[in-house]
Amino acid sequence: MSQADGFQQSFPDDSFADLNERSALRLLRLGLSRPSRPVDALIDRLLSPGGHEWFRKVIQGPTFKTCVGDAFTGLISGRVMLVQLTSLKEAAKSLGADRDRENRLVARVAYDLAIAAALAHHGRIITGQKRSELLPVLTDLADALPEPWADMVVRATDALDRAE
Amino acid sequence: MSNARQADVFPVTMTDWIHERMSLGPEGRRQLNQEIMARYAWPLQVYFMGTRDRWLGEPTDIVQGFFASRLAKAEFFANWSASGLRLRHWLINAFCFYLKELHRARRKEAREVAPSDEPATAEGNPSKAADRAFAVSVVREALRMARVQCEKEKLGAHWEIFLRHFYKGEAYADFAADFEVDPPRAAVMARTARTKFNAALRDLLSREAPDADPDAEILSLLEESGS
Numbered sequence: 298m299s300q301a302d303g304f305q306q307s308f309p310d311d312s313f314a315d316l317n318e319r320s321a322l323r324l325l326r327l328g329l330s331r332p333s334r335p336v337d338a339l340i341d342r343l344l345s346p347g348g349h350e351w352f353r354k355v356i357q358g359p360t361f362k363t364c365v366g367d368a369f370t371g372l373i374s375g376r377v378m379l380v381q382l383t384s385l386k387e388a389a390k391s392l393g394a395d396r397d398r399e400n401r402l403v404a405r406v407a408y409d410l411a412i413a414a415a416l417a418h419h420g421r422i423i424t425g426q427k428r429s430e431l432l433p434v435l436t437d438l439a440d441a442l443p444e445p446w447a448d449m450v451v452r453a454t455d456a457l458d459r460a461e
Numbered sequence: 462m463s464n465a466r467q468a469d470v471f472p473v474t475m476t477d478w479i480h481e482r483m484s485l486g487p488e489g490r491r492q493l494n495q496e497i498m499a500r501y502a503w504p505l506q507v508y509f510m511g512t513r514d515r516w517l518g519e520p521t522d523i524v525q526g527f528f529a530s531r532l533a534k535a536e537f538f539a540n541w542s543a544s545g546l547r548l549r550h551w552l553i554n555a556f557c558f559y560l561k562e563l564h565r566a567r568r569k570e571a572r573e574v575a576p577s578d579e580p581a582t583a584e585g586n587p588s589k590a591a592d593r594a595f596a597v598s599v600v601r602e603a604l605r606m607a608r609v610q611c612e613k614e615k616l617g618a619h620w621e622i623f624l625r626h627f628y629k630g631e632a633y634a635d636f637a638a639d640f641e642v643d644p645p646r647a648a649v650m651a652r653t654a655r656t657k658f659n660a661a662l663r664d665l666l667s668r669e670a671p672d673a674d675p676d677a678e679i680l681s682l683l684e685e686s687g688s
Contacts (some may be wrong), residue, residue: 311602311605311608312605313600313604313605313628316597316600316601316604316628317597318593318597318686320596320628320630320681321596321600321601321685322596322682323627324600324603324604324628324658324662325662325679325682325683326661326683327627327659327662328603328659328662328666328675328679329680330659330675331678333684343645344645344652346646348645349644354641371606373633391489399520417509440633440651441645441648443634443645444632444634444644447633447634448632458546461604
């Protein structure tokens with residue numbers, strides 16, 4: 298018996314009776330079609346083979362070191378000032394104009410993580426993007442990131458409702 | 462997923478859906494009615510519970526009585542199609558008329574026993590509660606359709622991973638090993654099942670009105686739900 302056949306035996310109750318309103322609305326949002334967004338190139342890279350190893354190298358790179366020092370300590374543990382995150386975001390915007398695709402992907406990592414960390418650790422929105430646009434971007438990005446980065450971005454989405 | 466691919470899996474429009482069922486004669490009509498009841502019974506019960514008409518009876522009995530009364534009419538779907546309304550709103554309108562009919566019948570009965578004031582038909586805005594219930598109902602049905610599709614295509618593991626992550630809210634890293642894959646691979650597998658779910662959801666929402674745009678339907682439901 299294949300693995301797929303085996304899992305077919307473990308399907309949950311097909312009435313989905315325990316689906317609550319909040320979960321239903323989250324699932325409903327998945328159905329929205331959308332044009333390709335800048336973050337989708339990053340998500341595709343993260344989900345491609347070796348994507349998480351690539352990510353771990355990126356966050357040790359100069360863009361992060363210059364602005365926030367050790368990325369793990371700053372962005373995950375929250376030992377980082379808001380001004381540092383803003384400078385990381387601005388550095389990312391400059392790098393995002395680079396002709397090299399790899400650099401643009403690195404810029405996207407820095408840009409989104411700076412925004413997420415500002416939300417998760419300071420409860421502040423440091424971008425002009427609308428909340429309604431930011432939420433799906435961060436939600437989809439969290440799905441593609443390795444832990445504990447995914448958890449940090451999820452906390453950022455939780456903070457979005459009450460953020461300034 | 463392209464429309465062409467989607468069409469292979471699920472019917473695309475409300476018109477296709479109704480015509481397909483109607484062309485099957487009485488059995489097709491029965492299937493159509495069952496699908497309508499499966500999707501809209503709960504939203505209508507929620508609507509009913511939000512009105513002052515609760516005294517009329519048990520929600521399940523009232524809604525079943527409504528369906529029995531209205532879905533038997535041959536012109537029901539043609540009238541809806543001509544109305545241009547979303548199906549759930551058309552049903553709520555029809556349900557309000559049905560409740561008035563019940564009122565009249567009960568009032569007549571009551572006159573024969575004792576005088577009674579006629580209660581108001583509705584209070585507050587039960588339509589919003591019904592819209593929220595519809596959102597849950599339609600997501601449930603999309604999940605059922607996507608599950609069947611994944612079973613057909615031998616994507617059982619993909620479906621299970623989709624449920625663990627998107628339905629139960631578990632992180633890929635917490636359960637990917639159960640499937641003998643790493644978290645990135647789990648995310649890719651979930652995306653495959655998610656595509657099936659999206660197609661099912663959009664198909665169901667495309668049946669809400671003759672020219673329904675699934676994106677507009679989703680945004681409308683999210684807005685009506687205050688999300």
